[in-house]
Amino acid sequence: MRLPKLILSTSFLVTALITVTACGSVAGTPQAVKIKNVEHVVTLPSPVAVPPPTVAKTQKRVQIFSGPSDQPVVATPNIAPGSHDVQLKVGLSDKIGSYLTDGDGNTLYRFDNDSNMPPKSTCNGECAKTWPPLLIASPGKIFPTGVDPQLIGYVERADGTCQVTVNGWPVYYYSGDHNPGDLNGQGIKNVWFAVNPTGGKTPPLPGK
Template structure:
């Protein structure tokens, strides 16, 4: 009898203990319990993060050998301003070409306040002087340079127009000694440019830059050299 009475009491006590162990708030009595140690470990282990595809960073290969030099654009070299080398009354003669562009007069008879003189190469006659437009300048044997005197006047000057300079004048030479440049007053009152005292002229039949059709005409007209002398005669035709 005592054993029979004890059994129900023991069973009831065991069930009460079981309920006390599984009925904590938020638990599901039907879910199998996890041992306490495992439950703590599980709660401390973070859930695995979802994998994120991150594109790999571009790989920059280290340079091999010497580093390439960085090219720095060079600043343009400024053209130095010419200075006055000589003054003849109202004409200033500079020691080099103008730093600013000069527009030569279209007409060879009009004259200008600004004159350019350039030493120019030619395979047949050597170095001669041309104006800023490339037009050949000549000297006349019947003129004189000591003292400077122009004798080509009237109809002669129509065929051989003088290089005139107006007041206030400027002369910019290239390849010519500025000290030997100047001007002479003509019989008609105009002023004509001189090289080493020799008055210089155009030839009316020269139509293109570099033409030397007046070379050797009447054996008295020659393209003027940078020193005021005569350039070489043209070679015979056919050579």
């Protein structure tokens, strides 16, 4: 009778020790479950220095640069004599392809009744209220992005202000455009078209 009791007591003791050992591994001996912190060192690439724009062309007291300004350019209302700093960019439309915009993304147009050799603007008076010219004040700076700076210049208008040109073509806004990317002036009277980055006409809108 004593032997079974002894075996039972020993079995109970072993079970208790296992239980204590198992619980102790979790709560009693934190060294056994301590997770070693691993530090990951990430090496970031060095920032690439962007060279400042350089003057690519000068027309009297207006400088045309090789790219965007390295300083913020604040647009001013397009009224005489115009802004001393003008940005030009290229927009992309799935309807007409690449076209020219100002720094805020507003569409710029050309007028078939104008000429580029020599540059001449014929939209004055009431016409200019509907199609305001993009003006550059002198002295001034023009910063084109995605456009050959050698194609950029200006022409003096009848009122003495200076209008930005692309490959000799004077460029305008349309008063019916209200948001960047609007193309509401495209194809009007079949003589007004968004100007492309080389001064040419963009194609008419589909269905017009």
